[in-house]
Amino acid sequence: MPLGIYISVPFCKTKCSYCNFASGVFSNAVFQRYVDRVCEDIERFPQTAKEMGGVFERQVDSIYLGGGTPTLLRPEQLQRLFETVRQQFSVSAHAEVTVECAPGTLSAEVIETLLACGGNRVSLGVQSFIDQEASSVARLHTRKITLEEIGRLRAAGIANINIDLIAGLPHQTPKSWMESLRQTIDSGVPHVSVYMLEVDEDSRLGRELIAGGTRYHAHFVPDDDLTADLYETACQALNHAGIHQYEISNFARSGFASRHNLKYWTRQPYAGFGVDAHSMLQAEADQIGLDAIRFATTDVLERYTSGAPLIRTPIQHHAACEEAYFLGLRLTAGIDLEELVDRYGPSAADFARDQIADFCREGLMELENGNLRLTAKGRLISNEIFSALLAPRESARIET
Ligand code: SF4
Known part of the structure; x- marks a missing residue:
């Protein structure tokens, strides 16, 4: 790609x-x-x-x-x-x-x-x-x-x-x-x-x-x-x-x-250069369990010009699937759930299932022909929706 x-x-x-x-x-x-x-x-x-x-x-x-x-x-x-x-x-x-x-x-x-x-x-x-x-x-x-x-x-x-x-x-x-x-x-x-x-x-x-x-x-x-x-x-x-x-x-x-x-919203690879620049590349095949590698430069100019090291964040498959939801839901076209399952496996369809059902009932999201998207009302409070989708997963991670 x-x-x-x-x-x-x-x-x-x-x-x-x-x-x-x-x-x-x-x-x-x-x-x-x-x-x-x-x-x-x-x-x-x-x-x-x-x-x-x-x-x-x-x-x-x-x-x-x-x-x-x-x-x-x-x-x-x-x-x-x-x-x-x-x-x-x-x-x-x-x-x-x-x-x-x-x-x-x-x-x-x-x-x-x-x-x-x-x-x-x-x-x-x-x-x-x-x-x-x-x-x-x-x-x-x-x-x-x-x-x-x-x-x-x-x-x-x-x-x-x-x-x-x-x-x-x-x-x-x-x-x-x-x-x-x-x-x-x-x-x-x-x-x-x-x-x-x-x-x-x-x-x-x-x-x-x-x-x-x-x-x-x-x-x-x-x-x-x-x-x-x-x-x-x-x-x-x-x-x-x-x-x-x-x-x-x-x-x-x-x-x-x-x-x-x-490219950012559909998780295609990109390379960033300069201060506070972010890159995302597909993980090499020998990086077992990883979907992608993100890395970023420092956001301090003097540190950047004097060669500060990159900050590396490996992205596991489940985290990549979450990213696909959060980024894809920013798009008016939303996300094609079948495509997500093809790319991230069967569990991709289960992400935040109950909350998404609640948001659909409240008119903040809609699911049509396997396509999930925010409604106009949902786009207005997208940050709150994304935080709510993330919250139970964060606490689940802390508990385990
Ligand atoms: S000060 Fe900030 S907002 Fe203004 S031009 Fe520079 S980067 Fe853009």
Whole structure:
């Protein structure tokens, strides 16, 4: 099965107030050290896969350069990353090659570099088309800049564009949210991601929400109920516009679902490079009882560049089956139980049987022709459902 490659670039022009990712504002010297280290890791990946006990796969059909803001790297640094990937792996001619970009950074030179690197998909961290909302969380772009850049990308031949939106930003109201959705739909992009703002206590906005204050607009953050309403409105408006929901947070016009992200939800193999990057490879045949090997890099930049070891997590067959449920249920299409039994054995059909029956009775899940999925009502509280599915299994494990 072809591999997906993810490269994390943890550099940003400014730090968004809600963000707790392993990202920050750094100098050019740090960029260079980082690119050197990522390229070394890409070059030694066959060896790493072997040491981890995973199957090395040379064929690649998706590359995702995420951030942070990868386009802050110099053109030659970006090109070197892609060249190293192409030297080490066999990248298919039709591979999906996505680069995350912050609106306001897409100069003609950057777009030219994306094309030179084989980029054919751009994910724009717009978050809101209302300037006050974007600036309140320290985003640097405006609606005008974003629309101009979408036009420039199209003119350069990159029409496969994703817009990220966040429901629950400070100052957001049902009216302003509808305006962001209308602008998103009118822009004609084929893919939209909608996230509900989850404020981590380690972010500046999170600390202000706990301790009080006005600097990061914490007092203008909508409450959880309103945020959930905004998310529901987005689902309805985007589906109505032909941008269909295919995952809890993702919507696409026909044929534009993200190939790369689908790998995560359907447990296809992928390799991650850079800080806080995760890989999952099929387990080698001699790894008895194991389905897959997951391994991850440290989430601390200095530790990563100084060569911190990988963190390895072997995945046994029963754990792989649980993952298949949790990841597959994120998809609107849900999971095909027969396929699961074929892949993980007869006990796959018994996973959390009683709870799933309860959720079906409550209208949170539905089982149709052997296909299990969350309903629209269920998608709204997916985190609670996943925790509830996990809870009895966790306590069962502690008891044994
Ligand atoms: S651009 Fe993304 S990674 Fe960077 S601070 Fe903002 S949310 Fe975080």
